[in-house]
Amino acid sequence: MVDLSQPSGRTRCRVRNSRRLAISLTGAALAWMCSTQSMMPRAAAQQTYSGPSQAYSGPSQAYSGPSRYASPQGASATASIDSTAKPALTAPGQIRSLRPSLDPSTSSVSSSSISSASIGTLPTAQSIQARREALFRELADEFDAFDRLGNLVRKVSQLVKPSVIHIEAHKSETKGGQYESYDEAGSGVVIDTADGLWVLTNRHVILGSQPAEILLRSADGRQYHPSRILSDESTDVAVMKVPDLRLPPARTGDSNQVNIGDFTIAIGSPFGLSHSVTFGILSAKGRRDLSLGDQKIDLQDFFQTDAAINPGNSGGPLLNLRGEVIGLNTAIASSSGGSEGIGFAIPINMAVQVADELIRHGRLRRGYLGVTLEPDFTVSDxxxxxxxxxxxxxxxxxxxxxxxxxxxxxxxxxxxxxNGSHVDNDDHLVAQVGLTPIGSVVPMIIYRDGKRYRTEVKLTDVN
Structure with missing residues (x-):
């Protein structure tokens, strides 16, 4: 153990949610059931959303501010002197009227005095149209710049959609002594691995289903069934091998290079509506203390995004504007059961690492350090x-x-x-250790009795 003389550290920022929300995995249970004697026919796989349409019925709002064409100094073109008022004299015997006399012979007001009276001019139809045309040209110029962003979203959607899979997993369970059968909708994305093409998704999407009970449908309507399923409970990651899969794999990015505020695109099957696209930003990183319903996910390091994620988006890709997959959409925080702008995705580096372990070894070999950590320890301590x-x-x-x-x-x-990375808290360390390759010799920095030390540890398999 080496005593280090120079202290170091990185800024930690952790946002705590002051509002109680239910955080749930985003697999969508569709609303039909089957009896114990028969399974649901596959014709029911193509569903359309039939929820109530929502139309805006609030009060109409009309602009009631000052006219764009108001006369200078507020003068009205039809203003006149009140006949009962006593006029002010600008010169002996001369009245300065706001309305010029129609009789030139009786008017004592010159043309110069008329122009100085600040008489307003009503806009003509030609001037209004000219102004509108000018505004259209200004909008066109500004739209050309703004539309470049929209063009990126369109191109990313067109590029990645063929790699996204709509999943319908047939499930059955017994509740209260009654047998229930239903389909759960989710999403997946085709990735290229050392063992060829696999479909990457969330474990909870296909949990409890046999390969023959899982229907995969591509954007062009082709249908498949997986021949092999591998999954990991501690990360909620699963991969499926599909025979004769001839779809382009998605390109994966480096999720370590993603920053808060980056634009994101989510593609999935919200409420069974396959291959839907939503747009937003990355809201936060390093969400590691989420309670995900009945399922316990030990290794958490979620991205947070406000791109709309709903039940059925689980397992679908979260993308950057380069068309690269940076995350695997997994869960939402919601008090209503729908999207409230708080969605969570597994960073793609983590998901691909787990997928590689599953394909190579049949399970995730988790690193083992051998310590018990203090869960209530905070920065203030x-x-x-x-x-x-x-x-x-x-x-x-x-x-x-x-x-x-x-x-x-x-x-x-x-x-x-x-291993060269700053440790935020106990959950962060658990995730780092669990995803470190077995047998690695890893450097660590610790504080003991106020002094800074460096040591190394060789990790073994937790199993």
Whole structure:
């Protein structure tokens, strides 16, 4: 263990939700059931959304501000002197009228005095049309610049849609002694692996279904059934091998390079409406403390996006404007059951790594460190160390003979860096360790008794 003289750290920002929302996985259970004697016919697979249409019925709003063509100084073209008022004299014996006399012989007001009276001019039809044409030209110029963004969205949609799969998984279960049969809609995306083409999706979309009960449909209407299914409970990632799959694989990006505020596009099957496209931004990164209903996902590191994600989007791709997959849409936070602008996606680097482990080894081989962490430890508990550290995970216990014990970790140590990456909290460290390749020798930075140390640990398989 080496004593480091120079402290280091990175800024940690963690947003806590002050509003209680139900966070749920986004597989869509469709609204029909089957009896115990017969399965649902496949003709029912093509569904259309029949929910109530929503039309705006609020009060109409009309512009009631000042006229664009108001006369200078508020003068009206039809204003006149009140006959009962006593006029003010501008010169002895001369009245200055706001309305010129129609009789030139009786008028004492010159043409110069008429123009100085600030008489307003009503716009003509020609001037209004000219102004409208000018505005149309201005809008056209501004639209040309703005439409470049819309053109990107259109191109990304056209490019990636052929790689997106609509999934209908037939499921059955017994509740309260009554047998129920139903289809659950979801999404998937074709990826290229060392073992050829596979369909990447969420585990909860196909959980409980046999390969023959899973229908895959491409954007051009072709239908498939998987021959092999592999999944991991700790990450909610699954892959399916499909015979004779002749669809273009999606291009995957580097999710480590994604930043908050980047534009995102989600493609999926919300409420069974296959290959729907929505648009938004990346709202946050590193969401790791989500409670996802009845399913426990141990290794969390979600992206948050406001691109509309609804039940049925699960397993579909989250894209950047380069047409690259940066995430796998998985869950939503909602008090209504629909999209409220808070969706979550597994970073694609993590999803592809898990998929590769499943394909190569049949399961995810998780890294094992051998420590128990303090779940209530926060930045405020760092005390004087807050000047040099902005996060970390506190060791509550060390298992005998574990990799942590061999690395001389002790109770009370604060792990602030693992494998060259800053540690935000205990959930972050669990995710990092779990996804580190087995047998790797990993450097760590810890604080002990106010001093900074460096050590190394060789991870083993948690199983």
């Amino acid at each position: 760092l005390g004087p160390l807050q000047a040099v550290a902005t996060g970390g995970a506190k060791v509550k216990g060390v298992r005998r003979g574990s990799p942590a014990a061999l690395a001389n970790l002790q109770r009370g140590d604060i792990i602030v860096e693992f």
